[in-house]
Amino acid sequence: MKIAIVCYPTFGGSGVVATELGIALADHGHEVHFITYKQPVRLELLHSHVHYHEVTVPTYPLFQYHPYELALSSKLVDMVKLHGIELLHVHYAIPHAYAGYMAKKMLAEENIHIPMVTTLHGTDITLVGSHPDYKPAVTFSINNSDAVTSVSQSLKEDTLNIFDIRKKIHVVPNFIDVEKHDNPYTDCERELMAEDNERIITHISNLRPVKRIGDVIEIFDRIQKEVPSKLIVVGEGPEKLFAEELCEKKGILEQVMFVGNSSEVLKILCFTDLFLLPSESESFGLAALEAMACGVPVISSNTGGLPEVNIQNESGFLSDVGDVEDMAQNALSILRDDAVLAEFKTKAKKIAQKFDTKNIVPMYEEVYAKAMKEIVI
């Protein structure tokens, strides 16, 4: 099948999932066309079935806001016609489902009928999508998709609670290439980051308020008072300065490394002992799954889809949002003892296997087949 994938190309879970999906689909023999404003960060183009088409938005002094949706829908129309694309798969409803719908309608004028599958990722429904300024357009775009998927059961329930939805929502969880995460580094070079007697704790996110980076620092502060440790913070975002200042205030700046956006996440996870994800809301928590696939237990909040990924007392522990004391105690219960840590590492890896690419990508292929059959013209 010839499939167009629309996604955000920058660092962020929805773009990563869309990119990995496209690559996996290409490996299954599909022809995949990524259509977005920049080459997705994890996309390596050296694949005979993978194509990338850049959306450019011409500017004009009259525009205070550049009409990206317009340029995207025009590009979709052109690429569908040029390459004979048979299905649109848009990731993150805003504004991709809206632009996809317009493309579909423009193509229909020329008697080209192609289905659109929309994957809901989280904040397109919760934080952003539910805003009254967006809600009518998001509701419309979801209801006018030919098939809709959500990355967790929790997100499906949120969608049905927040919007007036008359479409079936298929839960297709996020996935991970387990083999790729199976410690590709024989020598993690752990000594570059920490002393032999220290544990390594990691947090990866876009450092936005929803990730509660302050809680990450609070938890780490409590951990390091009992167990010698280092904290590695991966990512860039608006809360970074606040986090650095908090570390300084607590006198732990020396033990915390802010490494920015990194293309060496696997290497970092390879020597990580524990992963922290105390988010305010999280529809799935792909970063937690990546950690687990590398054999790293997770201390997280129990919000949104996280309980579907991080299993209590098996891959780690979950606590109420903001309960940093409980999270720190749970972390210490894993970190104090080598044998306990080893047990959690093994279980984390085992649970991650359920989300292996080979189990999940066929679920998307099934949704595509259904959308092709049930396309609304």
Ligand code: GMT
């Ligand atoms: O966090 C966002 O604003 C958007 C999105 C992203 O691109 O990172 O994250 C969401 O999608 C991920 C992939 O499906 C999920 O793993 C994240 O849990 C989800 N983020 C939130 O719900 C906050």
